[in-house]
Each structure stands twice: as C-alpha cells, then as structure tokens.
Amino acid sequence: MRVGPYVREPGRFQVGVLTEDGLVRHEDGDLYHPDELPEGSRAFGQWDVVRHLMREGIGEALCWRGEEVKWRRTPVPEAQDWVNARTDVAVHRVPLHPRRRERAFLVDVIAWRDWLERAGARAASGTVGSEAMSLLRASLAGQPLISFNQAFQVASDRPPIRWTRGGRIMDGPAGAGCYRGRLVQLDLPSAYSSLLGGLRYGGAWQQIDVRGRHFDSWLMERAEPMFVRAQVQVPELPVGPLLVSRRRDNYITMLVAQAGGLRRDKEDVHPFPSGCYVAGTWTRDEIVAALRAGCAVEPLQAWVHRSRRQPFLGWWELILAGRDELRGTPGELLVKMTGNALVGQFSRDGGHKSIRRAGHRPRRVGAGFQPYPAHDLADYVTGTTRARLYELIVWAGGRLLTAHTDGAWVVDDGTPYPEGWRVKQRAHQLDYLSPVAYRYWRGRWPSVVFAGSPPLEAEERFAEEWARWLERA
16 A cells, blocks of 8 residues: 555535435535536535435435445445445534534535645545545655555564554443543543654564564664564453454444453453453553553564654644634534544455445445555554553543543542543533443533434434433343
C-alpha cells in the first residue's frame, strides 16, 4: 500500500442533504429526487433519517458491520454487489438538535466541504474515512509517497501483526447499575489522530537484539514505533494489562468479550487476563505498562520502525486548523470525525459488508478492491492507546465505572487526574448497562449512548433495555 499526493487538483462538488421525505435538499435551494441529483453534486444523510426511511420501506442501504454507510432511493435487488453511483447518499453519524435538523445539517456539511476544499482535499465519495484519506493526500503535496511496505519485507524483519486488535473496552468493578454523585468522564484528546500525527513512519521495520546492551534504551527511552514478542507472567491483579487475542473476532464479539468475557472451549477466557502466563506480541507501551504492574516479562523478539519522516504531521496540522476554524459550531464535529477516521482506513481488509432492504434478508456482498492494510501502523496506534487507558484504569481503581478506547467514567473524589487526561464532561447520575449502553444526566435532561443506534433511536432502545435490567436486578 502506498499513498501519495494528488497528481491533478481535486474537483469541486456541490452538496445536498437527505430529508425525512427521501428527497435531497440542495445547496442551490431546490429539492431533488436522489436519482435526479444534478451533475457535480454529492448527497449526505444523517443516520437516523436513513434508518427512518428504511423502516418505511424506502430504498436500500450498504451496511458495514451492520450499520448503514450508504443509501440509495431506488433499490437494485438483482445486483450481487454494491456498485457505487454518483447519486448514492453517504451516511454520517452527526447528532443535531431535532429542530431545523436538515437545514442545520446542510449548513454544517457546506462548511465542512469548504474546509476540505481549502485544504486541497474533496468531499466526493462521502464517508469520513475516504475524506480523511483525501485530506492525507492533500497534505502530501510536494512530498514523497508514504510506503506501507510491511507485506514486502522478509517475515523475520517485521512484527507478526495480522490484524488490528482495536481499543480496550471494559466495565468498572461494580458493573451495571445506577450511580449518583460527582461523576466525571475523562478522555485523551484526539488520542488516535494526535498520536498518528507525530509518528515517524514510512521507512522499514528492523529486528533488534533483545539481549543486546541497547535493548533497554530502545524499550524505555526511544520514540520509534516498536513491537515486542514476549512471554509474560501476570500476577493476580484486579485487571490485566495485556490484551490476549488468539483469533480474529468480528466487531460485536469483540465488544462482548472485552466488556464481560466470553465462554470459549468450556473455559472462561477474558481478553485481559491476570494470575496467569501469557505470550504474544505487544507495543512498547503495553510492555512497559505490564512491567509497571509487576509482571515478569521475558522478551523473545523485538522490532522497531526506522524512518526520519513524519508523514502524517501535515495532515494533523490541517485537522487542528479545521477545528480552530469551525470551533463552536456543529461543523467542528465533522472535522473531528474526519480526524478520527484515518486510523480505521489502515486496518480495513474487506469483509462485513451487506446490503439491507426493508422486508428482505440482508445479502452479503464482497469487499471489492481493498489496498493492502497497514495493520502494523493501526495496531501500534491502538495498542499504545490501550496502554494509556490501562494506566488510567489502575489510577481509578474501585472508582472506575466504565472504560472505552480513549476515555473512562469515574467517581470524582478530588484526586488529581493523570497527566494528559482532560475532563470531557461531568454528570450527577449515570444509568449504566455496558461500555456502549448508558444514560447520564449533566442537568435536567439525560443524554444517551447506545451503540448501533442513531441519536433519536438511542433513548427508546436504552429505556427498553434498562427496564429489562431492572426486572432482572
């Protein structure tokens, strides 16, 4: 996989947004049937609007991991695959106030499109992941290609990372329940994108001698990306520091496994075990976190990535500039989403796609062309963030309510927060079911997080699940 600057300047596109009637409100002020969208235009739709139309039996959607990413008004039931069309509506997960929703969304999309154009990128293919990659290409103007060459190196010279293991997700010690008091959500600001922005990458992996006199320096003092294959004796701890994944799970299985553990092969297997012996390959920060937790680590192999370049720095500076430019507006959220989406582009290797149409069973479709993924890069970013979150979990101890990827809810007792963590929001009540299903109060009215549901569906679905939990409790 290689990524380089644009050879030709990206074209300019007008935009429109999907209405609840299944039409497109265009920036020129007119309403269009989606199939009659003017040339040189692209349409975007909010997730809950697309879900509403699907429930009404209107159109069909391309789904990634069961969630809509594109929608079209006129189904093509005989098609065996999804062929992208100019009139497809890209689905964005942007929560907006229910009033003036479509007009407010149009204003935000126009501001986002204009920012991308000023940066030399384009909002053409629709998904924030593709726009993040477009922004990366725009940031490389006048620079060499970024080479993701892990597949072409000798196997012994590259870390054995075959998939991206994702973020850390877990319940607090008390599990599900209703919590009241001084509650705070802490997070690492732009954890993935800021780490990616400062990374030296684009060279080659090199194996280093784990028994050499410079290994400790590589492990504790150097900043280059590094993986270590090791055997680790984990003592009895409230929660283990290392993610153990012996097979690749689908996304839903991963969520369930990390939140509460799964029963496999007649044994309880937790993805972050303690009081046992484990072996695997982890990032430098995960190994250091294990050492600080009292684990006995025997390194077997180690790899560092040697490069003088910071190929993502220009891209990260464009993201920061866009956030400053649109700060205080809902359009800022689209810029943040664009920044968060880039790491996901390096972990994609096909699969999990289906076409859904009301009244019909989803039909699985092929992944189509996918460039060779850069799992080494994506897993280094996610693994380093897993280690940072573990440090916060250890700091919180019994005050932890839930942790997810780059943030956690904790009971605030006035203890100073660890360096690098900020207060995202405070609450006085948290109704908690899982790391991806909870409701919290900052004032008089609650906010709801419910994975897999658009904002306007989340409240109803959480209320149903909360009522079931209360019956069982």
